[in-house]
Amino acid sequence: MQKDRKLIIYDIVLLVGSLYFALLLRFDFKIPDEYMGFLKLSLIPVIAITLIFNKFFKLYNSIWKYASIEELMSIIYSISLSNVVFVIYSHFVNFRFLENRYYRFPFSVHIIFWILSVITLGGTRFLIRIVDQSKGEKEVRKRCKKLLIIGAGDASSILIKEIKRHNNLNYDIVGLIDDDVSKKGKFISGIEVLGGRDDIVDICKRKEVEEIIIAIPSVDIDAKRNIINICKKTDCKLKTLPGIYEIVDGRVNISKLRDVNIEDLLGREEVKLNNSNINKYIRDKVILVTGGGGSIGSELCRQISKFNPRKLLILDIYENNVYSVQMELNYNHPELNKEVIIASIRDINRMRSIFSQYKPDVVFHAAAHKHVPLMELNPEEAIKNNIIGTYNVLKCCNEFNVKKFVQISTDKAVNPTNIMGATKRFCEIMVQAFDQISSTEYVAVRFGNVLGSNGSVIPLFKKQISHGGPVTVTHPEINRFFMTIPEAAQLVIQAGAIAHGGEIFVLDMGKPVKIVDLARDLITLSGYKPDVDIKIEYTGLRPGEKLYEEPLMNEIALTATEHNKIFVEKSDNVDIKFVEQSIAQFERAVVGSREDIFKLMEEKVPTYRRKKNEEESA
Template identity: 50%
Template sequence: MKEFFENKRFRIFVLIILDFIVVYLSAMLALILRFDITTIPQEYYDGAVRSLPVYFVITIVVMWIFKLYNRVWTYASLSELVAVIKATLLIGVLFVCYHVLFQINMPRSYYFLICAFMATFFSCSRFAKVAIKNYKESRKSKNIRNYVMLIGAGSAANILLNELKSTAPDTVVVCAIDDNPNKKNKYMQGVPIVGNRNAIESSAKKYGATEIIIAMPSADAKSIREVIELCNKTGLPTKILPAVSSTLTSSLSKEIREVRYEDLLGREPVQVNQKGIHEFLHDKVVLVTGGGGSIGSELCRQIVGNVPKTLIIFDIYENCAYDIQNELKRNYPDVHIETLIGSVRDYDRMEDIFKEYKPNVVYHAAAHKHVPLMEDSPNEAIKNNCLGTLNVAKLADKYEVDNFVLISTDKAVRPTNVMGASKRICEMIVQSFANESQHTKFAAVRFGNVLGSNGSVIPLFLKQIENGGPVTVTHKEITRFFMTIPEAVSLVLQAGLFAKGGEIFVLDMGEPVKIYELAENLIKMKGHTPNGDIKIEIVGLRPGEKLYEELLMDEEGLSKTENQMIFIGQPIDFDEEKFFNELDDLIESAENNVPNIKELVTHVCTTYIITDNK
C-alpha cells in the first residue's frame, strides 16, 4: 500500500486533481471577491463555468511544460516557487487570449484575482510537503544537542551549512561570524551574521553556542591561529574546516576535524618542488640512517612515494625499523625496501652497507637529540652524533654518493648544551667534506622543534593534560621555533635538490612560539581551563637549556633559494686540519668515557658555552 501511494504516476494524478480544484476555486473566489456571492451577474458566472474545461486543459499543458508535475517537492526551494509563479502568469495570459478569441466577457479585475488565487493555491499544494517536513524538524528541536557558532560566512560556510541541515539533525547553527563589515546584520540561510572575530566571545554567550566550527579554508595560517586563540577564550570545543582542494566533489562536513596543534603555528606550511624531488629520487638507491625515528620514518614515507630503486632503512632500534618497514611494504608493495639493523658508530658495519648497496643519496638522521639526557651522558652524544656523522660522511665520499644531507637543529647555533654542540660539530664535518669531496654534494638542514616527534614538548603536554596535570613549563618566557614532521622532511628532501655543496639550509618558521602560551592553548583545545582544572607549573630551566633558540649565527647571513620559505646560511670558515685533529682527540676521549668531555667539546666547537641551569 505504501509503495502505491509513493508511485510517481499516482503522485502526478493527485497533483492534476488538486490543480483542477485550484482552478475551480480560484475562478469562483475571483467572482465572489469582485461582486459578492449573492450579486454575481449571471453572464459572468456562466462565462466562468463554460470556460472551466478549457481552463483545465490550459493548466495541465502549462504545468507540464514547466515540469511542475515531476519535481521532488519534499526539497522544494526558491527556484520551484519562481517556476510556479511563471506558470501561473502564462496560464492567466492564455485565459485572457481564450476569452478574447471566443468573445467571453469578464471583468478586468477577474483576471488579476484568478491569477493571484491560482499562484497562492498552486504554491500551497506543492509546498505542503516542505511545510510538513519543517514542522517535523521543529518538533525534533528538543533533541538538538549541538548549537554551533560558525566562523566564516563565505561560500564554504554556505555549503557546510546546507550539509549540516541534512546530515546532522541534532545540530543547529545559531549564528555566524565574518570579518567582512558588509555582511554584519545580514542572514545566511536564516542564520544571523552577528559581527567580526572580536564578537566571538560575546556572541557565543548570547546565542548559547555549545560548539564552534571554523569554516575559513582559504584564510592564511596567521588568521587561523588568531581565530583559534579567540575561540579558546570561550572555553567551547572548537573544530576546523581545513583547506580542501576537492570542495566541489567531497562532503565538507566530512572534512571537519578537531583543531590540532599544527594549526597554532601561525604561518603557511612550507611548499616544495614535488616534481623536482621525484626526479631527484626516482630509481635511486636511497639510504636513511635513523630510519625508524620520527624524522627518519617520515623521510622514508615521502621517499618511497617517489619510487626509488631501493630504500634502505637503517636503525639501531629494531622495533621502530620493523614498524616502518611493515607500513611501507603494505602501502608500496612494488618498491624494493631493505631494513638493516646497526649503529652508525660501527664503521665496518656501515662500510659493508655502502659496499653492497652503493647508495646514490644518503639522509643522515641518526642521532641522540634529547637535551637533558645528553647533558647527563655527554660522551654518548659525541660517540653517536659526531663519530656517527664522521663515519657516514667518510663512506659517502669514499663510495661516491651523489648527495649527502645531514639533519641538524637550531640548537647548533651558539649551543648551550652538549647535544647542540655535537650537532654543530656535525655541521662542520659536513662543511669540511663538502670542500674536499670530488663527487659528493654535502649539505645540512637546520630546523627547530618538530611538532609531535618522539620526546618533543607537544606529546608531553598532551599526556600531562590527559593525566589531569600539572603541565610543566621550564620558564614562562621560553620560546621555540616549531614545524610539523612533514614540513621538516619536505625541507630535507628539497635541500638535497638545491644542494651544491656545503650549505646549511634554514626554514623560515615564522615567529617563535611561547611555550607557556602553547601549553595554555593545548589545555583549552582539550576543553579545560589553564590554571583552573589543569595547572601550569613552572619548573625552571633544565641543564643546557636556552630561553631563546636561534636559527643562524650572526656571521652566517642568509641567501635566498627558489623556495621563498627556504634560505641558505653561509658557511663559516675554520681551520679544517686543526678541526679534525681536535675532533679525533674528542672522539677518542668520548670512547674512553673521560669525565670532563664538555671542556674538550669547547675546543672543537668554539661557540659552545657550558651552562648550569639549576
C-alpha cells in the same frame, strides 16, 4: 496497555464522527430523519467490524513512534475491508423503519466514510509519531552540543548536511558566521547566518555554544589565525577543516574534521617546492634515510615517496617506529620500492655492508640522540651516536661514491650550551671537512624545534592536560623557534636540491614563540581555562637548556638562495685531519670520565660553553 485502550476509544469516537460527517456531506448538512435512524442502528455494527479488523492488522500492537509506510498500508487494508463488510451489511441486512419502507446508505456515503476513516485513524497514529519524535528531538537537543560553524560557503553547506545525516555526532547547529554582510540573516539548509567574526564571542555567550567548527578551507593563514584567536576568547572547543591543499581528494566531509591545533595557531605557511629540482636528484635514485623511524626521518620518507625514487631505504635501530612507517607507506604508496633496514650507525662494518649492497645515491642523515637534558646526563652516548655514528656514515658516503649527503642539524648547534648541541655543531664541522676531500656533496640543514616531534613539548603538554595538569614550563621567559614536521622535511629536501657541497643551510623559522604561550594556547584549544582548570607550573631551566635559542652563528650574515625560506651560512675551512684526530680522541674519551668528555668538547667546538648553572641564560 494504557495507550492501546486510549487508541481504541479514539478510534470509536473517530468512526462515529466520520460516519456522521459522511452523511452531512452527502446530504448538504441536512440529514433526513430516516437516515439518522438508520445511522443509530448502524453505529454498533460499524464500530465492532472496524475494531475487529484493526485488531487483525495489529493496529493496537504497533509502536507508532516508529510508524512508516507499512503501518499506513495496514490502516488502509483494515478500513477498506471494514467498509466492504459494512456495505454488505448495509445493503443486505435492512431494517424495517417508518411506513414499512426499507432504508440503506447511498454508496457515496460509504466512499466518503472510507476516505474520512483513513484520514482520521491514520492521522491520529501519525500525529502520535510526530509528537513522540518532537519530544525525542527536544530530549536529543538537550543532550546535543551546541555548535557554531564559521563560514557560510560550499564547505559549510556540505558540513551541515553531513552533520544532519549523522545523528550520532550529537550536534545542535545554532548558526553560521560569515564576514560577508550580504549573507547575514540568510539561511543555508535551515541554519541562519548570525553575523561576522566580530560577533563570535557575543553569539557564543547568547547561544551557549559549546563547540565551534571553522569550515573555511580556502582562507589564508593570517585570517585563519585571527579567527582562532577570537575563538580562544570563548570557552568553546575548536575544530577545523584542513586547508584545501591538505584535503588530498578535494572532498569536504565529516572525516576531515580535526581539532584546531598549535600548527593552525602559529600559522606556518604552506611550503612551495621546486619539484623539478627535487626530481633531478631523487627520481629513479636509491635514497637512504637514517633514523627513518623518527619524527623527521619518517616525514622525509613520506615526502621522498612522492618523487618516485628507484628504491627507498629506511634505516633505524628501533624496529617498532620503523615498522609503523613501513605499514603506512605500504598503504599510501603500495607501488613504492622500499626496504627497511635495522642497524646502528655506530657499527662501521654494518654500515659498510649496507652501502656496499645497496649503493645509495643520496643519504639523508636524521639518526641522532636529540633530547637535551638526557644527553647532558649521558654525554658518552651523545658522542657515540651523534659524532662517531655520523662520522661512520660520512666515511661510507665517501668510500662508496654517494652523490649527495644531507645532515639534519639544529639551532642548538649555534653557540651551544649543552652536549647535544655541541655534538651537532661538530657534525656540521665534519660535513664541511669531508666535502673538501670527497666527490660527494656534503651539506647540513639547520632548523629549530619541530612541532609534535618525539620528545618535544607539545606531546608532553597534551599528556599533562589529559591528566588534568599541571602543565610544566621550565621558565616564564623561555622561547623557541618552531616549524611543522612536514615543513621541516620539505625544506630539507629542497635544500638538498640546491646544494653544491659544503653549505650549512639555515631555514627561516619565523619569530620565536614563548613556551608558556604555547602551553596556554594548548590548554585553551583543549577546552579548558589556563590557571583555572589547568594550572601552569614553572620548574626551572634544566641542565644545558638555554633561555633563548639562536638561529644564526655569531650573527654572520646569511646568503639568500633561490628559495625564500632557505639561507646559506658562510662556510668554514676545516682540515679533515683535525676531524680524524678528534674522532680518535672522542673514542678514547667515551670510556673515561664524563668531565673529560665535557672538556674535550669545549676544545673541539670553540663556540661551546658548558652551562653549569641553571639560572644562567644564553
